[in-house]
Amino acid sequence: MDDNGAHNGVDGEPGADGVILLIGCGMRKYREYLLAGAAATHPVWLFTGEEPDWQTPYLTGHTVVDVTDRAAVSAAARELAGRVPVRGVLSWDETLIVTTAHVAEALGLPGAGVDGVEGCRDKFRSRRLLTGAGVAQPRYAWADTAEEALAAAETIGCPVVVKPRGMGASIGVVLAADAGEVAEAFRTADEAGRIGAESYRGGALVEEYLEGPEISIDAAVVDGEYHPMFVARKQIGLFPYFEEIGHHVAADDPLRTDETLLGMLRAAHRAIGYGYGITHTEVKLTARGPVIVEINGRLGGDLIPHLGQLATGIDPARAAVRAALGLRPDFSDTVHRSVGIRFNYPPEDCEVVSVTLPTEAEGLLAAEVLVEPGAELRLPPNGYIARHSYVVATGADRAETAARLDAAAARVGLDRRPLSVPVPA
Template sequence: MDENGAKDGVILLIGCGLRKYREYLLAGAAATHPVWLFTSTEPDWQSPYLTGHTVVDVTDREAVLRAARELTASHTVRGVLSWDETLIVTTAHVADALGLPGAGPDGVEGCRDKFRSRRLLTEAGIDQPRYAWVDTAEEALAAAEEIGYPVVVKPRGMGASIGVVLAADAAEVAEAFRTAEEASRIGAVPYRGGALVEEYLEGPEISIDAAVVNGGYHPMFVARKQVGLFPYFEEIGHHVAADDPLRTDPVLLDMLRAAHHAIGYGFGITHTEVKLTARGPVVVEINGRLGGDLIPRLGQLATGIDPAEAAVLAALGEHPEFSDTEHRTVGIRFGYPPEDCRVRSVTPPSTAEGLLAAEAMAEPGTELRLPPNGYIARHAYVICAGADPEETAGRLDAAADLVELDWEPLHVPVPA
């Protein structure tokens, strides 16, 4: 115990997120190891899960580093973690400064900086889409002509497919560049401006959440992604099947191990997105944190594996041991409005076949704008379980149809 009586010291969690998305992770982390939270505001619902907390501006890296060093004066800090995309670089720097297991500053930049990731993976011989970095619409057009249509235009450091656009011809490339470049300016400063132009990959998309421990790659579960609102790439749903054969596919796993080695990722949890193409699996991106969209929760419900426990063990530098205790398929479907709107009310269903959860995501008065005027314009989600993906998809369709959205049109001028 440390001098304050905390068993085996504390795990430092930087940032937490919204309760409806992250409480299950905080509960799982606290059940695994005592948690000390760095938070920008006083804890509320988080308090029962915490050994202690520090109020600090988590967006200020130097302030977080100072607070971490001060914490080590009174507590033994055993590891550092975060499941917030915007804080994983700071988290890596804190772990490095304290001499604790972590992704490493270079490894985490291989996740956050999509241009850096493309270069490193290509140099390592890992199949990548053809790509080019561009700073202007004219350069984007030249790159698209070289790569061949259609192309995908995306920001350098955003997540959740924000600002990612499919362009089918020269006229669409200029608009796609504008959308991607403008979207980049709401993100982290080092990744603002410019865009990536990439070959469009045909095929379904999956994501793999895994623990990485000193070069060892330990997959937890595979999610199958459903994308909509083309030419944009809004993620409207996912499902996880405990018996998905890709969880143990040797070709896929060998590629993922090599990819993590190529970017120099040391210790932590990653969420890797992969396209399954006619030429084989191709890495779309590696994210240095647990998946969003409640994907880790789907994985937990489908397999019984606790993603928060895995995240804590990886941050401690310990190899996790995964064993399924559930054997089913679990999926999520997000509700989007038919057009830009102001929400009057959202009423999710209380019962439906296989329904595990249903939540409103937009309060009355919320303005929801569809791409390119806005992103992630979700009003509700439903989570359902089934014996297989087909049954689960049918149950998700039925449950989503039961969500009641009362709205009024929101007329947003289209940018010139």
């Protein structure tokens, strides 16, 4: 481990207010806005696997530690707390939220609770808890083999969704339209799950396919009380896979105050026993009402919280810090507009030569390249999240925002070389 003292404390140490411990940070293009917001709310001490670079201006201090080693992280947290007042601990990295819950518990700090965060991270556990509490769920079954997956699909009825137990970002999630596709869907989900956390490797969930649009809700939870921030409408593509290719957030979305939806979300969080923190819940709006796809014990990815901030003025990083401190949220809308993001994918597996972005387009707020020249992008099932760029735009309403995103995305240029060699098995 390697420590580095404070940048904005006194004599190289934080002041009496102490620090928020942030475990892991993520990629700059996806997470810098959160680190900036957190640092503006409370001094931040980062646990990171390598020396900070772009993060440094936002940090009071840091510790280099293997963040994938729970024992090492816990030991480093106890050592830090022995010399610096640690007031809270948080993470927005899906793979680190269980470790974060263990650290919060060990230090006696507000947190989701180990059981609460496992109710998010372990999708099979989540299904059992929510079903037991009477929260609307798809029909589901667990399968350890392709044969068990086929039997489950025959019981549930096709089409079914086959997914890993503990992955995020829709990695390894496949729609099987009929029995003939189930075995291959199981293989994809099972193999995707084996690159994730050891606790969730092997096997797959087989679930009823839910018809209807999908949304996500980012919220703060304080002492078990659920406080929604904003709703994002999701755009899915690359079927039979479930790549998230876009999102839309509007300050005036009626679902932000829909009591049927909010009542279900409150009941779901009680069922999993989530104490303090931020959650990102994905919901399908079906003919029988809202049904939870999954609860994630972190802020949303894909810049969804940033869209929420652009649309409403609510600072998601500030909300996350306050929840980690055990404080009630203090957010209210200061902006009222419609904002969307579109992620741009290649039409085939390819090597990127260059990407060019529009500098002007109606309603364009941002455009960003996500890959370097030479990057290999592989579409599912050979790879996931094969994005080369994104555009963000605003409009008078959802339809105009979508049209402006279409126009801006059409002006993105991708120079590429096709990849003919398949990814190794």
